[in-house]
Amino acid sequence: MENPLITIIIPIYNREQTLERCLCSVLRQTYTHLEIIAVDDGSTDHSRVILDKYQKKDSRLRVVRKENSGVSESRNLGLQLARGEYIQFVDADDWITRDATEILLKAMQTGSEMVITDYYRVIGRKIWIKGHIPESSLMSRAEFARYMMKSPANFYYGVTWNKFYRMDIIRDNALFFSRELDWCEDFKFNLEYLKYVSNIRVETRPIYYYVKTKGSLVDSKIDLRETIRTKRILFGYYKELYQALDMYEENKLKIQSFYLEFARDKIKSPVLPEPPLISKGEKIPKKKASPPRLHSGKKTKSDTP
Structure with missing residues (x-):
């Protein structure tokens, strides 16, 4: 397929300070045939408001909400809903080049x-x-x-x-987090x-x-x-x-x-x-300053051993 659908999965938990920067970098990709699944893991800050705003702006963004249960469940839900031929993951703290x-x-x-x-x-x-x-x-x-x-x-x-996956391999072998x-x-x-x-x-x-x-x-x-x-x-x-x-x-x-x-x-x-921190000519919102908040629940950021 010359123009395959690509699914980008973004797990989110209380990332109001960095979420807009992340979403803008994804929505402004030079490759446009995208399905973007943003999984809100029970956020209690303004992440919900930001997600609603961007979902109204771009029909490729699909926001899914669930109770807080951690990054694995968020990514698994994204995989279950994915329709793309390929899978890309982005964390809400981060951003990608255009x-x-x-x-x-x-x-x-x-x-x-x-x-x-x-x-x-x-x-x-x-x-x-x-x-x-x-x-x-x-x-x-x-x-x-x-x-x-x-x-x-x-x-x-x-x-x-930093990886790119084939959805048929994930689906055929029942892979999950x-x-x-x-x-x-x-x-x-x-x-x-x-x-x-x-x-x-x-x-x-x-x-x-x-x-x-x-x-x-x-x-x-x-x-x-x-x-x-x-x-x-x-x-x-x-x-x-x-x-x-x-x-x-x-x-x-x-x-x-x-x-x-x-x-x-x-x-x-x-x-x-x-x-x-961004490509020349690219305008991505800076991290917003807001007072610290105390939240409970599992974080969406994960690292290797």
């Missing part, structure tokens, strides 16, 4: 079944380019797995927002998805702005017992991938070092002071 979806689609159409890209890490007004695989290429699952073996806890491999994990559910999803692909397209051009947000899981102190439990669950899927590739016995020690890895981003290029 040509992000177009780049992902072109990369997927080179014969790949998953696309992975470098990304920008934003902290205040500073930015880093992050990645792990040095060159753009179409590679086999085994080649990709060898790179992942070197740094399995790198966000690059674990998160969903785990309800038993409060973090790293995205890495588990990726490990399962990789079982059903033969080729991965690597794009070193960054297209996603990931914002370090206070209160996200990466900033929180996670209970040691929960960390061990999560790593044990994840390792089962991680090990299974390498066994399927007949790579486990040969690389057992490297693969088992997964237990010692902690969440981190590999810096691919030096920090750039005061960078332009």
Whole structure:
């Protein structure tokens, strides 16, 4: 199909300060045949008002509301409702370049079944380019797995927002985000998805702005017992991938070092002071200043182990 429908899923929980910036970046994509599913996970701030405003402006945006139950349930609901041939995920804290979806689609159409890209890490007004695989290429699952073996806890491999997926693979294999994990559910999803692909397209051009947000899981102190439990669950899927590739016995020690890895981003290029956070000529609303509020419930931001 020359002009396939692409579904972009945005899970949202109390993100009134960043939501407009995110929505504008998605709605202004150069590739326009989009279905945008914004899943409001029981927000109690002004996120609801913002969503209603943008839904009235653009019929491609579909707002779905549910009681607060966490990011996995939000993404799963988005997948259940998706009609697109391809799936892209964006978090409400973040934003994407204007040509992000177009780049992902072109990369997927080179014969790949998953696309992975470098990304920008934003902290205040500073930015880093992050990645792990040095060159753009179409590679086999085994080649990709060898790179992942070197740094399995790198966000690059674990998160969903720097990747592009085929909906038929997700649907045919009943893939979903785990309800038993409060973090790293995205890495588990990726490990399962990789079982059903033969080729991965690597794009070193960054297209996603990931914002370090206070209160996200990466900033929180996670209970040691929960960390061990999560790593044990994840390792089962991680090990299974390498066994399927007949790579486990040969690389057992490297693969088992997964237990010692902690969440981190590999810096691919030096920090750039005061960078332009949007493309030239693109006008995206700045983060709104508003008084702090106290909310309960699970957060939508998730990071890899």
